Amino acid sequence: MTETFAKGQALDLSQSVILIAGAASLVGSHTADQLLAAGAKEVILLDNFSFGSAEAIKHLENNDRVRMVKADLMRLPEVIEATRGVDGVVQLAAYMTLGFSQTPWNAVDVNLRGVQNMLEACAINGVKKVIFASSNAVYGYGEGIKGALHEDLSFHSKGAPPAAILYGASKIMGEQLCRTYYQQRGLDYLVLRYSTVYGERQHYRAANALYIMDTYDQIKAGKAPVMPGDGTETKHFVYVTDVARANVKALQSATTDTAMNVSGPAPVTTGELVQLVLDYCKSDLKPELRPDPPGKVRLTSGGAFHIPHDKALTAIDWQPEVTMPEGVKKLLQWRESVDRPSVARP
């Protein structure tokens, strides 16, 4: 059975001005690179630089098809001004799980009101399409629901820390705000639910992706890498250049009003991942199994899962290309080529 999708406007990039909100970032900078490579007429890089790193987009500052705009999603007039004449928006700006733990008021602001401000500005200015960066966190964590609505089944959240659930629920709400604007204001959108993004220009804010960097740092310091649990916990990463390509494909597609996973070729266990980093480092250190210290914010999947991405192939003609061994190698080669990561650990 082939799923059919609602059809809206497909963007011809050569005729289009694309704004990336949260551009000075891992995903933002790669998306800008690929939009330019695909011939976009103009790319506007919007960031408030509260987390964004000028370094991540420094290589673009002399490109005459690039315009940098320092603006804040919480100030609606700035967002309306920035989206004037824009054809497509890639809405990346958001707080992640750590932010919901450390500064929950800011996180609620940006992930909800900030998204509303962007959608409102797009509706006002007749932007043709919005790509909303969502997350596999919308699926929740823990065990599935069976029949009776027992209290511990809500949002599959058994055992998850509040910040993780807040983050996931904020993305659920962001997706539904997009649907609301589509239904009430005719604004085309696609939701891309990224799995854990990793790659060159990796920052230190993402709880899960950080694990590769932490493991590498540990091994380079001559210490055994720490592995939570028994090493069988599933993670499903996606390489940042694959994510950037999905953003470009989504803008170019006529498909609208639906959500799709953007995940890597296959999931990986924590044990396999640590071994990939050990192999890269040519280290014979043995992983140390260790339970998390109390209060640490880390997402656990609660068992084996995988995140299919066949819907994205049908909907926007996208599938991932970078395998986990290739991706880890590319990330760590980049890590070794720079003095320090592009964004310091908070």
Next chain:
Amino acid sequence: MTETFAKGQALDLSQSVILIAGAASLVGSHTADQLLAAGAKEVILLDNFSFGSAEAIKHLENNDRVRMVKADLMRLPEVIEATRGVDGVVQLAAYMTLGFSQTPWNAVDVNLRGVQNMLEACAINGVKKVIFASSNAVYGYGEGIKGALHEDLSFHSKGAPPAAILYGASKIMGEQLCRTYYQQRGLDYLVLRYSTVYGERQHYRAANALYIMDTYDQIKAGKAPVMPGDGTETKHFVYVTDVARANVKALQSATTDTAMNVSGPAPVTTGELVQLVLDYCKSDLKPELRPDPPGKVRLTSGGAFHIPHDKALTAIDWQPEVTMPEGVKKLLQWRESVDRPSVARP
């Protein structure tokens, strides 16, 4: 296996000042009645009267243990002022599903920032315990998750309208904001997940509870009551006096940091419910099966379910008392005793 719960402060109501936020409402007014009957030292009725009805709490205005405060959850200074010297808070003020469809900006404000403001004020003023009114909407709607994280499984939301998912997710976030304040600021709380509340002083804002009133109005007008689908759709109501008693019990309990369902004795199908109203009206009209008009906001459960409430018995010594036939009778007797419902249809 008996579940054990974290223990915090149990309130002695005779020594306690209790504030109800969103007091001029169905649940608020009954909660005030029962707090006073249980000997509460003082009950503060806070409302901004944007939805609240002065009529719902008019019978309390000359009670010398009652104080009315007109304040808005969106203005933090007012909330800090209102919670000074307060021992316990029942946080009811919220937008429901219809509000997320009609005025999503206000709904996001109140259900998230409003809740944050109340929790912050409680932490500042050393309030001993907060009861947070959540909803079975946190379980989402539609089919359960199986194994692969396919796109249509998110938040069990297959087919649900955006406003319903926004409402449910806002309650998930409210619950987790409570957990955050408990973990970071030591504020005791209990989450009560009400199922569909109905009863005397019923207003016309709740999509599901409205169904009983609509059915009654239809029959009284001599028209066949409309039944969506085939009449087998499950609904699980809870009578308002049972809900109010759960709020009182929760304040009196030492149990903290957990969420529990507050549901009626048993679920009911749409067919059974319509028959109860027909029986009450001594009508021999036959229900008319009719699909919903496009765009109508109505929650569908997507199949049979029930909402167990045995956790509340263990955690706060509460169980529901009012059966569906009793509750429908009480509601409709009240409906006939008043000129018009306490809150006009928006």
